[in-house]
Amino acid sequence: MTLRILTVLALLAAPAAAAEPAGDPAGSPPPAGRALAASLVDEASPGDLPDDVPAFLRRAVVLTALAVRLDGDDARAWRVRAEAMDVLDDPAAAAEAEAHVLRIHQGRDYGAGSRLIRYRLAALDTAEQRSAMLEQAAADPAWSQALRALAVANLGAVAEGRGRMDEALALYRRALTLDPTEQAALRGVGRLAGESGAAHRVEVALGLLRGNPLAINVAWELGQICRDVGLHVEAVAFYDYAAAVARATGRSVSRVFMRDHLDALVDAGAWRRAADEFTDAFPGEITDVAMAGLLVEANRRLGDDGQVQEHLRRLQEAYGPNEGVARSNGAMAAEMAWYHLISRQRHRTALNWAVIALRAAPDDPLVQRVWAVTHLRSDQAERAREMLAELAANDLDAATALLDDAMLRGDRDAAARWLETAGTFSRRGAAWRRLMDVIARHNAAPPAAMAAADDVKARLDAFMAGPTLEMGRSPQAFLRVTVEPAAAEVRPGTDPAVVATLTNIGSAPVPIGQWGLLDPQAMLTVRMTAPEERRQWSQQVPVAWPAPRWLTAGESVRQVVSLNSGEIRTALSCRPLSRLELSIETLIEPVRRNDQMVSALPALSVAPTAIVRLPLVDTPTDEAYFEALAALVGSLRGDDPVEAMRAADVTVSLLALADKVRAGETGPAGKLGNHLQEPHLLAMLRHCLQEAHPAVRARTLGAMGDLEITPLMVQLITPCLRHASGTVRARALQRLAEFADGRPVAALTAFARQDPDPLVAEMARAMTGTPRRE
Numbered sequence: 047m048t049l050r051i052l053t054v055l056a057l058l059a060a061p062a063a064a065a066e067p068a069g070d071p072a073g074s075p076p077p078a079g080r081a082l083a084a085s086l087v088d089e090a091s092p093g094d095l096p097d098d099v100p101a102f103l104r105r106a107v108v109l110t111a112l113a114v115r116l117d118g119d120d121a122r123a124w125r126v127r128a129e130a131m132d133v134l135d136d137p138a139a140a141a142e143a144e145a146h147v148l149r150i151h152q153g154r155d156y157g158a159g160s161r162l163i164r165y166r167l168a169a170l171d172t173a174e175q176r177s178a179m180l181e182q183a184a185a186d187p188a189w190s191q192a193l194r195a196l197a198v199a200n201l202g203a204v205a206e207g208r209g210r211m212d213e214a215l216a217l218y219r220r221a222l223t224l225d226p227t228e229q230a231a232l233r234g235v236g237r238l239a240g241e242s243g244a245a246h247r248v249e250v251a252l253g254l255l256r257g258n259p260l261a262i263n264v265a266w267e268l269g270q271i272c273r274d275v276g277l278h279v280e281a282v283a284f285y286d287y288a289a290a291v292a293r294a295t296g297r298s299v300s301r302v303f304m305r306d307h308l309d310a311l312v313d314a315g316a317w318r319r320a321a322d323e324f325t326d327a328f329p330g331e332i333t334d335v336a337m338a339g340l341l342v343e344a345n346r347r348l349g350d351d352g353q354v355q356e357h358l359r360r361l362q363e364a365y366g367p368n369e370g371v372a373r374s375n376g377a378m379a380a381e382m383a384w385y386h387l388i389s390r391q392r393h394r395t396a397l398n399w400a401v402i403a404l405r406a407a408p409d410d411p412l413v414q415r416v417w418a419v420t421h422l423r424s425d426q427a428e429r430a431r432e433m434l435a436e437l438a439a440n441d442l443d444a445a446t447a448l449l450d451d452a453m454l455r456g457d458r459d460a461a462a463r464w465l466e467t468a469g470t471f472s473r474r475g476a477a478w479r480r481l482m483d484v485i486a487r488h489n490a491a492p493p494a495a496m497a498a499a500d501d502v503k504a505r506l507d508a509f510m511a512g513p514t515l516e517m518g519r520s521p522q523a524f525l526r527v528t529v530e531p532a533a534a535e536v537r538p539g540t541d542p543a544v545v546a547t548l549t550n551i552g553s554a555p556v557p558i559g560q561w562g563l564l565d566p567q568a569m570l571t572v573r574m575t576a577p578e579e580r581r582q583w584s585q586q587v588p589v590a591w592p593a594p595r596w597l598t599a600g601e602s603v604r605q606v607v608s609l610n611s612g613e614i615r616t617a618l619s620c621r622p623l624s625r626l627e628l629s630i631e632t633l634i635e636p637v638r639r640n641d642q643m644v645s646a647l648p649a650l651s652v653a654p655t656a657i658v659r660l661p662l663v664d665t666p667t668d669e670a671y672f673e674a675l676a677a678l679v680g681s682l683r684g685d686d687p688v689e690a691m692r693a694a695d696v697t698v699s700l701l702a703l704a705d706k707v708r709a710g711e712t713g714p715a716g717k718l719g720n721h722l723q724e725p726h727l728l729a730m731l732r733h734c735l736q737e738a739h740p741a742v743r744a745r746t747l748g749a750m751g752d753l754e755i756t757p758l759m760v761q762l763i764t765p766c767l768r769h770a771s772g773t774v775r776a777r778a779l780q781r782l783a784e785f786a787d788g789r790p791v792a793a794l795t796a797f798a799r800q801d802p803d804p805l806v807a808e809m810a811r812a813m814t815g816t817p818r819r820e
Contacts, residue, residue: 076117078687078741082773083117085691085745086110088541088610090126103130104812105780111805112773114146121150121592128161141165147592152188155592156559157566159193163200176204192595195225202234211238225595227257229561244275244498245505252509258561259518260295262288266303269310272506273474275499278314280506281474283515285310291518296639296648301334308340312347313474320344321353335364335385342389343476361389372399376407380416387420388476396420411437419447427451438467442477446484453488461490469493513554517563522649524552525564525597529632531657532606538622538699539692541610542657544570544630546589549602558593564647566591569636572609574617574628574659579712585614589632609657618659619695619752620702623666623718626659662696663718671718679730687739694734694742698749701727705754728758735762740771747777755785772803779806783813 090106090113110127113120128143144162148155163183170176183189183197202217218234225231236250248271254264265288272281285307292299299307304327311320321344327337338361345353365385372378383399386392400417407413415437418430431451437444445468452460468481473496485492517524525548532543548566550556556563568589575582591603609628610618618626632652634645645651663670681693704722706712734746743766753759759781766778783794798810 078691078739079116080120081688081691082741082745083113083120083123084608085748086113086116087120087123087126088608088615089748089751090123090130091608091611100134101812101815103134104815105809106130107134108776108805108809108812110143111808112776115805116773118146119150121147124150125158125590128165132165137165137168141169148193149188151592153186153193154190154594156190156192156196156595157590158592159189160196160560163197167200173204173208177201180204190594192225192228195221195228195231198224199228199231199234202231206234206238214238222253225257227253227557229254229257232257244271244496245501247271248502248505252505256509256512256514257557259514259557259563260291261561262291262297262299262303265291265518266306270306270474271502273310273313274472275496275502276473277499277503277506278310278474280503281310282314282316283510287515287518294519294521294649295646296644301337305334305337305340308337308344309475312340312344312476313479317344317347321348321350325353335361338364339385339389340476343479358390361385373402374406376403376405376410376413379403379406380410380413383416383420387416393420397424411441415441415444415447419443422447422451438464442468442471442481445471446477446481449481450484450488453484453490465490465493513552517552517556520649521563521647522651524550524554524556525650526551527568527632527634527650527652529568529570529630529652529655531655533657535658535660537660538618538662539696541608542618542628542659543606543608543610544655544657545604545606546570546591546632547602547604548591548593548597550597550599553599555596555598557595558597559595562595564650565635566593566603567635568652569633569643570607570609571631571633572614572628573631574614574626576617576621576624576626578624583613583617585609585612587611616752619699619749620706620712622662622696622699622703625661628657628659630655630657662700666718668718668721671721675726675730682730682733682738682742687741690738690742691745694738694746695749697727697730697734698746698753701731702752709754728762732762735766740769740774743769744771744773744777747774747781750781751784755781760785767797772801772806775801775803776806776809779809780813783810 086109090109092102092106106126107130110123110130113123114127117123124143124146128140128147131137131140131143141162144158144165147158148162151158153159163180166179166183167176170179180197180201184194184201186194189197198217198221202214202221205211205217206214214234215238218231218238221228221231222235232250232253236247239246241247248268251264251268251271255261255268258264265284269281269284269288272278272284288303289299289307291297304324308320308324308327311317311323321341324337324341327334338357342354342357342361345351345357365382368378369382372382379399380403383396383403385396386399387396396416397420400413400420403410403413404417414433418433418437421427421430422434424430431448434444434448438448439445445464449461449464449468452458452464465485471478471481482492513524528547528549529544530547532545533540536542546568548564558564558566570587570589572585572587573582574585587607587609589605589607591605593603597603609630614628631654633643634647634650634652636643637646638644663674678693678696681689682697684690700722703712704727707722731746735743738746747763747766750759750763755763763778763781766774767782769775769778779794779798795810795814798807801807
């Protein structure tokens, strides 16, 4: 045995600086409890899903229970616990954990509050119980106003589910006094208020869009409302916005939306835009005859006969193969007639198809309209007028045809009557444009503006002056996300971590949450390389910011994110003598599109960052190595349990490296390989398990999950089953159960049943797969 080894062992044999505290580490200095709790949560966070998810979750439940016993204000521990309980289908326990998350974040964490409400509702059986719980939440002064609004909106949903519509409507309106953009409440008012007017509809939709600037369907709905009342320029602005949001978020819009957008441009007289931007909507074969018909109309109004003929050719390719079927199908024959009348402007061909249609389906209103319109200038004109008069109240084309006919005949009274009828219809689409063409051709006065148009425009003008539409187009002008190393370089024993910060860099509050501009979540992809081995490991690490519903101008929320999980943790633990390089890339609000994960807001990019995990010694010499060991022993014997826990981590890491070297899984660690199995390492481990502070013992037992548990290790661990600390006993039980390979597990479980600490028994059940006690 060398002099240096004897020196290390002598240091271990020296008297301790202070007497060992008795009992659980909860009574130790707060930093030790926090550090131990953090390590327990790291182990309870799997990174990638393990092979046996239920078994892992059962252990995670115990580990997080031990963590919050040590540090009841560890929000990450409570959050991991809530997720585990949710997957294990225990909503009451998940709610309890989420309530602590909300408490720690002073009632402002909107995501935590939303989940808490959901878990509590799932745990209750009756509507009365749910209502009582929600009323209590709505009255809780510790909750933010937005969360209380969410609770009241859920109260409205409970009432609506019971058929109490007046009560539900009153509750939804009460929620809106707390948060005018509460999404469920706005939709509830929209359903139940009994108001179908455009002003009411636009007020609801504007509230929804303020609360969720990325709501493409709401912007689309606003465009349709604007078109209904004749505000075509404003309508195009909302269609353009919906398309811009789709581009900004990488989403696609439906063919129906594209057709509606094109229709809105033609409504607004933006024929050049319509023709230029939508001509390429048909790559190859035609798939949408309605869009082709709109392009025929737009180019005809522009006087571009070449493009008109091109789109007519495409329409003919679509309609031509159907001519045979249409001869015995009334609805299809009517469509053929309308195509020839409106798109091709061939009246005689249209008339022939209309006759075929009426013969096949004489009671079909569409067939009747087509036949009557094509016969207004024939010897059957009177029958056509009668047929159209029966349809006019519900068919704008019928009313328009009668108006045109009355003006041509000079019948002013009939013309006035049909103009009044036509003015009651929505002011959008090809039928409305045909009406306006008839009015212009006869130099007549158009229908009076709809009464709601001014009210709607006033509301829109106030909305347009706000920031919402700019948020959806340029979220990067309002939000910034940074991910930076907590320390650019770390040594073994110090876990690599990053600080993730979400900041409102704009001048207006930004709605945050699942239905906001940003769901405050991210995914870190951590890649670690060991240059000497030419190997790489990868790990996904989630981030969830405790953000309020509204992030005010200049406000930030931050999270310190440990990278010590999954494969990265395992690789770190057995390479204390290697230089390791970690590169971190961030995906904001990850979503799956086209079978790959992408950011929901690509414009919110985050610069990659990196951390270097330095080796234990800068120069791999015997002298440097033994100096480092002496420093570790000094930390183990010192009076700072946090430093001792770091030293214990390194000690176990050196032993893990020795296991890898012995198994031939890695190289001999350079010149220092011969020292890895010397007795000083086992002496240091024995000290960690038998003489150190209880927090250090518990942390050491946790780190030993990466060691090969040999019979010698079992001898060292077994005395920990009699330690005063329940955390130490639970960790020892976990390690021994992993070694047991199923045979002595029954004895361990029986031993644990007699333990005064219920979490020790819970760990036994978790390790053996025994169901939890109710």
